[in-house]
Amino acid sequence: MPSLKNKVIWVTGASSGIGEALVYALAKEGAKLILSARRSEELQRVADKAKLSAPDYLILPLDLNAPDTFEAKKKEALGRFEHIDILINNGGVSQRSLAKDTTAAVDRQIMEVNYFGTIALTKTLMPDFIKQQGGLYVVVTSAVGKFGSPWRSGYSASKHALHGFFDSLRAELYNDGVKVLLVCPGFIQTNVSVNALTGTGAKLGSMDVATANGLTAGECARQIVAAIKSGKEEIVVGKFKERFAVFAKRFFPGMFSNMIREMAVR
Numbered sequence: 157m158p159s160l161k162n163k164v165i166w167v168t169g170a171s172s173g174i175g176e177a178l179v180y181a182l183a184k185e186g187a188k189l190i191l192s193a194r195r196s197e198e199l200q201r202v203a204d205k206a207k208l209s210a211p212d213y214l215i216l217p218l219d220l221n222a223p224d225t226f227e228a229k230k231k232e233a234l235g236r237f238e239h240i241d242i243l244i245n246n247g248g249v250s251q252r253s254l255a256k257d258t259t260a261a262v263d264r265q266i267m268e269v270n271y272f273g274t275i276a277l278t279k280t281l282m283p284d285f286i287k288q289q290g291g292l293y294v295v296v297t298s299a300v301g302k303f304g305s306p307w308r309s310g311y312s313a314s315k316h317a318l319h320g321f322f323d324s325l326r327a328e329l330y331n332d333g334v335k336v337l338l339v340c341p342g343f344i345q346t347n348v349s350v351n352a353l354t355g356t357g358a359k360l361g362s363m364d365v366a367t368a369n370g371l372t373a374g375e376c377a378r379q380i381v382a383a384i385k386s387g388k389e390e391i392v393v394g395k396f397k398e399r400f401a402v403f404a405k406r407f408f409p410g411m412f413s414n415m416i417r418e419m420a421v422r
Contacts, residue, residue: 158385161186164237168218168277169247171198173346174296177377178244180206185381190233190240192218193247220247220273226280239288242384243281245274246296250348251311252364252422253355262357263310270314275321282329290333294384295322299342299398303405303412305421311352326389335387339380340402342394343370349422364422371395 165182169175171193182189183206191199196217203213214236218229233240248270253262278293285291300308301315319338326336349364376393383391392399397419404412 158387159185160381160385162188163241164188164190164239165242165244166190166192166216166233166240166281167244167246168192168220169296170202171195173348174341174344174373174376174380175244175246176202177373178246178380179203179208180374181377181381183208188237189213190216190237192216192229194219218247218277220269220277223273223276226277230280230284234284240281240284240291242292242294243278244294244296245278246294247273248296248314249311250308250352251354252307252349252352252360254307255309257355258310259355259357262353262355263313265357266310266353267314267317270311271317271321274318278325282334285334286329286332292335292337292384293322293325294337294339294380296339296341296380299340299392299394299402301338301340302392302402303416305416305419307421335389337383337388338390339383340390340392340394341371341376342392342398342401343367344376344393345370345372366420366422 160182165187167175167178167189170179170191179189179191179202189208191203191213193199194217196215199215203215214233216229216233249266251266295318297315297318300312301319304312322336322338343366345368349360349367350362352360354360371394379393392402404415
């Protein structure tokens with residue numbers, strides 16, 4: 157497996173959950189890290205806990221709702237490290253509301269952060285990846301980027317959109333040495349449901365039972381790092397229920413439709 161030692165890796169959503177766990181896992185690999193999220197104090201907490209040394213990391217606050225800032229953020233990152241090898245698009249927001257109860261403004265907010273913010277940052281780095289004839293986009297989507305689920309209509313739509321964009325991008329940039337890894341987590345023990353938007357745009361503020369019973373964020377990060385090192389193009393991370401759902405949706409869609417109605421997703 158290729159080493160990640162001294163690779164420059166930019167992680168969004170690095171202040172908590174899967175992103176935080178990825179920082180710890182990548183630090184153990186000897187990577188140089190750019191940590192982004194909105195809360196700089198939480199990013200510093202993560203950097204300190206990962207025992208990162210000052211020359212080998214950069215705290216770079218970033219709001220995926222502010223794409224006009226991305227070019228300046230990239231220049232700041234390149235001012236520290238001169239190049240970037242991997243961008244891990246992990247930042248985003250989830251949803252816990254029925255479609256009939258969700259305002260159009262909330263649907264748009266989810267799409268702006270999860271889809272438009274992610275592809276804007278991706279395009280900001282694209283000229284650099286093409287010029288250096290190499291780079292990897294790691295995109296943390298979701299198992300519901302492979303199938304729709306109750307209570308997550310807007311969220312699922314945003315993740316399906318990411319799959320369409322990055323599958324296309326993988327083909328377009330193949331000859332430029334740029335690769336794409338799509339990561340589809342199922343239920344992972346993070347605060348994703350606590351911070352999820354309800355139909356009015358307010359945060360849910362509570363933990364899903366399904367999320368609390370999911371894989372640990374550390375195990376999710378371990379599998380993502382392994383996939384990066386082995387050159388995989390797509391992985392599903394989760395327990396049997398989520399992995400079987402992806403399989404059933406593809407090969408037995410009628411059975412899946414019956415199954416998803418009864419599946420405990422909250």
